[in-house]
Amino acid sequence: GENVEQHPSTLSVQEGDSAVIKCTYSDSASNYFPWYKQELGKRPQLIIDIRSNVGEKKDQRIAVTLNKTAKHFSLHITETQPEDSAVYFCAASSGRGSTLGRLYFGRGTQLTVWP
Amino acid sequence: DTEVTQTPKHLVMGMTNKKSLKCEQHMGHRAMYWYKQKAKKPPELMFVYSYEKLSINESVPSRFSPECPNSSLLNLHLHALQPEDSALYLCASSPLGVDYGYTFGSGTRLTVV
Numbered sequence: 001g002e003n004v005e006q007h008p009s010t011l012s013v014q015e016g017d018s019a020v021i022k023c024t025y026s027d028s029a030s031n032y033f034p035w036y037k038q039e040l041g042k043r044p045q046l047i048i049d050i051r052s053n054v055g056e057k058k059d060q061r062i063a064v065t066l067n068k069t070a071k072h073f074s075l076h077i078t079e080t081q082p083e084d085s086a087v088y089f090c091a092a093s094s095g096r097g098s099t100l101g102r103l104y105f106g107r108g109t110q111l112t113v114w115p
Numbered sequence: 116d117t118e119v120t121q122t123p124k125h126l127v128m129g130m131t132n133k134k135s136l137k138c139e140q141h142m143g144h145r146a147m148y149w150y151k152q153k154a155k156k157p158p159e160l161m162f163v164y165s166y167e168k169l170s171i172n173e174s175v176p177s178r179f180s181p182e183c184p185n186s187s188l189l190n191l192h193l194h195a196l197q198p199e200d201s202a203l204y205l206c207a208s209s210p211l212g213v214d215y216g217y218t219f220g221s222g223t224r225l226t227v228v
Contacts (some may be wrong), residue, residue, distance in 0.1 A: 018217075031166065031202060042221070043205060043219040043220060043221045044205070044219050045159065045219070046217065046218075049148055087155060089157050102160060102163070102171065103158075103160070103217065105157035106157065107156070108155065108156065108157055109158060112156065
């Protein structure tokens, strides 16, 4: 099955700095890559996603890049704010066939933004 | 309605108890999922239902028994759980596959004593 690696496991930045979280995947059939933010005691919330036919996607301060050849994708957060502090999970899925509905998660990154 | 609703929000149960977790969505999603999540770990897939039929069972112990009575409802029946089963249990739904709007419920915080 798919194997998703995520780094770093913890990340501390000063407010206003940028944060980058990186993930690699193993299955070349994976074609959908969502990122989730999970605050303490809350549900994972989708913040951005990218499909394999796109190299980059932006939504205000958040961007995701995908390199299919190298099988890695990254989350970029600019102008970080204390409310960005949370655990971030990357995931990968082929979304088809026997793996329908299966999201493979990375191990998570605890992001702390200091004021 | 764009929510997945889970009840109860918190549950404490003894190892000999029988309880059920409930999940409901009215978005017309035909795929529904149960995940188990330990603190600061990623969600672990337990079961997937597609068109009300169980399509994936990730070798979950039989003390967890899923049920999908209709396209809007998903239950997880619990019996003879162990303390290590204490976790956040998340339900999710999606229209078809995960790339069409995968939505998590707020979860049930389960403590087994």
